[in-house]
Amino acid sequence: xxxxxxxxxxxxxxxxxxxxxxxxxxxxxxxxxxxxxxxxxxxxxxxxxxxxxxxxxxxxxxxxxxxxxxxxxxxxxxxxxxxxxxxxxxxxxxxxxxxxxxxxxxxxxxxxxxxxxxxxxxxxxxxxxxxxxxxxxxxxxxxxxxxxxxxxxxxxxxxxxxxxxxxxxxxxxxxxxxxxxxxxxxxxxxxxxxxxxxxxxxxxxxxxxxxxxxxxxxxxxxxxxxxxxxxxxxxxxxxxxxxxx
Amino acid sequence: xxxxxxxxxxxxxxxxxxxxxxxxxxxxxxxxxxxxxxxxxxxxxxxxxxxxxxxxxxxxxxxxxxxxxxxxxxxxxxxxxxxxxxxxxxxxxxxxxxxxxxxxxxxxxxxxxxxxxxxxxxxxxxxxxxxxxxxxxxxxxxxxxxxxxxxxxxxxxxxxxxxxxxxxxxxxxxxxxxxxxxxxxxxxxxxxxxxxxxxxxxxxxxxxxxxxxxxxxxxxxxxxxxxxxxxxxxxxxxxxxxxxxxxxxxxxxxx
Numbered sequence: 001x002x003x004x005x006x007x008x009x010x011x012x013x014x015x016x017x018x019x020x021x022x023x024x025x026x027x028x029x030x031x032x033x034x035x036x037x038x039x040x041x042x043x044x045x046x047x048x049x050x051x052x053x054x055x056x057x058x059x060x061x062x063x064x065x066x067x068x069x070x071x072x073x074x075x076x077x078x079x080x081x082x083x084x085x086x087x088x089x090x091x092x093x094x095x096x097x098x099x100x101x102x103x104x105x106x107x108x109x110x111x112x113x114x115x116x117x118x119x120x121x122x123x124x125x126x127x128x129x130x131x132x133x134x135x136x137x138x139x140x141x142x143x144x145x146x147x148x149x150x151x152x153x154x155x156x157x158x159x160x161x162x163x164x165x166x167x168x169x170x171x172x173x174x175x176x177x178x179x180x181x182x183x184x185x186x187x188x189x190x191x192x193x194x195x196x197x198x199x200x201x202x203x204x205x206x207x208x209x210x211x212x213x214x215x216x217x218x219x220x221x222x223x224x225x226x227x228x229x230x231x232x233x234x235x236x237x238x239x240x241x242x243x244x245x
Numbered sequence: 246x247x248x249x250x251x252x253x254x255x256x257x258x259x260x261x262x263x264x265x266x267x268x269x270x271x272x273x274x275x276x277x278x279x280x281x282x283x284x285x286x287x288x289x290x291x292x293x294x295x296x297x298x299x300x301x302x303x304x305x306x307x308x309x310x311x312x313x314x315x316x317x318x319x320x321x322x323x324x325x326x327x328x329x330x331x332x333x334x335x336x337x338x339x340x341x342x343x344x345x346x347x348x349x350x351x352x353x354x355x356x357x358x359x360x361x362x363x364x365x366x367x368x369x370x371x372x373x374x375x376x377x378x379x380x381x382x383x384x385x386x387x388x389x390x391x392x393x394x395x396x397x398x399x400x401x402x403x404x405x406x407x408x409x410x411x412x413x414x415x416x417x418x419x420x421x422x423x424x425x426x427x428x429x430x431x432x433x434x435x436x437x438x439x440x441x442x443x444x445x446x447x448x449x450x451x452x453x454x455x456x457x458x459x460x461x462x463x464x465x466x467x468x469x470x471x472x473x474x475x476x477x478x479x480x481x482x483x484x485x486x487x488x489x490x491x492x493x494x495x496x497x498x499x500x
């Protein structure tokens with residue numbers, strides 16, 4: 001029953017997110033602040049992880065190809081497919097559920113605990129629109145982060161080839177161009193937009209409706225990370241089945 | 246005038262408010278007193294519409310709150326100011342931004358007009374130089390004064406204060422009490438203060454409502470609280486020896 005109640009409350013929150021909009025002059029500032037906090041603030045860690053995971057994918061692929069009949073360009077091909085189809089949109093989103101999701105839950109949860117949300121509501125402000133909508137808009141730039149993750153993942157793979165000698169740069173470049181299907185990029189970005197929506201709303205829900213004190217803010221952050229990850233993984237499966245099968 | 250009729254509120258099996266009725270007159274300061282857990286905060290949050298009451302009606306100047314449209318409720322709420330127990334200042338904003346916030350949200354004033362109003366109210370609460378401080382850099386007393394400034398900046402008709410001097414030293418608590426009383430008189434605001442601080446009871450307020458276990462146990466004027474023989478009230482208000490002596494002196498003087 002609690003799960004059903006929470007699912008219902010989540011969808012009501014999403015509906016309320018678009019009701020009684022906050023004055024544009026105020027909303028604009030909030031959106032820019034959230035773009036800075038959620039998008040710009042995540043670029044460093046996403047770039048770092050993407051570059052090195054791209055390298056690891058390349059090394060592992062190369063080390064597992066010991067049949068001389070398999071062409072060396074397969075390393076680049078496998079890296080590209082792994083990075084574009086799964087690593088960048090899904091794996092990075094799980095990381096973002098930890099980084100951005102915890103930030104959203106704890107910041108909104110702290111506002112709940114310290115009655116700042118009550119203060120907004122007493123003033124007649126739609127607190128859900130004021131707090132959640134700017135995060136939703138900011139995270140619509142999330143595909144930009146994922147593009148960088150894709151690019152750096154592939155560059156990381158190329159660097160691993162170059163420094164580790166697993167294949168030549170020419171073979172790697174041939175590999176990343178082989179059998180390229182543009183729809184795979186569309187598929188990755190469709191997933192990214194869906195995950196961006198989840199990253200903005202599930203942590204906000206856990207922060208907004210939390211009860212208790214500082215300890216519960218920590219618990220809400222953990223719960224929010226778990227649920228965001230679970231829903232991302234489930235949606236990933238459903239979208240993949242729908243779009244690629 | 247705020248009229249409350251037969252308000253009930255429960256959370257699960259816990260029946261917190263058990264049918265409270267009272268009125269709060271315009272331009273006056275009323276105190277809601279009672280022990281911790283007596284239902285004061287729930288009562289105040291029901292008045293503000295932060296909690297949905299289970300039964301009863303709340304009327305603001307003839308308008309029944311539950312019958313208002315959401316736009317009317319929003320307009321009414323923009324006429325309310327609230328000072329929370331923990332001040333509830335927005336910690337990502339400076340003190341000036343906190344005070345300016347209701348003006349940015351609800352008025353079409355130019356930046357300079359808003360700035361002038363913020364300067365005025367911050368001066369009014371004796372914080373003329375605190376504009377650029379963050380709430381975390383302000384003391385408890387300062388935070389309460391900023392909360393009062395934010396509550397009155399948009400010239401509200403109703404001011405609600407939830408234990409405005411909790412956690413403050415006695416001297417600062419009196420300053421905050423007096424400030425609320427002065428502001429109420431100056432701007433003809435209807436003010437309701439939740440408190441269990443007996444100094445506040447003695448210092449300010451024209452009407453007192455005493456809650457016990459979710460029921461209104463007594464109501465009357467500040468003068469009446471000295472002469473009442475209601476045991477529930479006297480046990481609570483005159484629990485300390487000092488206040489017992491104060492009462493004795495008052496009764497001697499007015500015999």
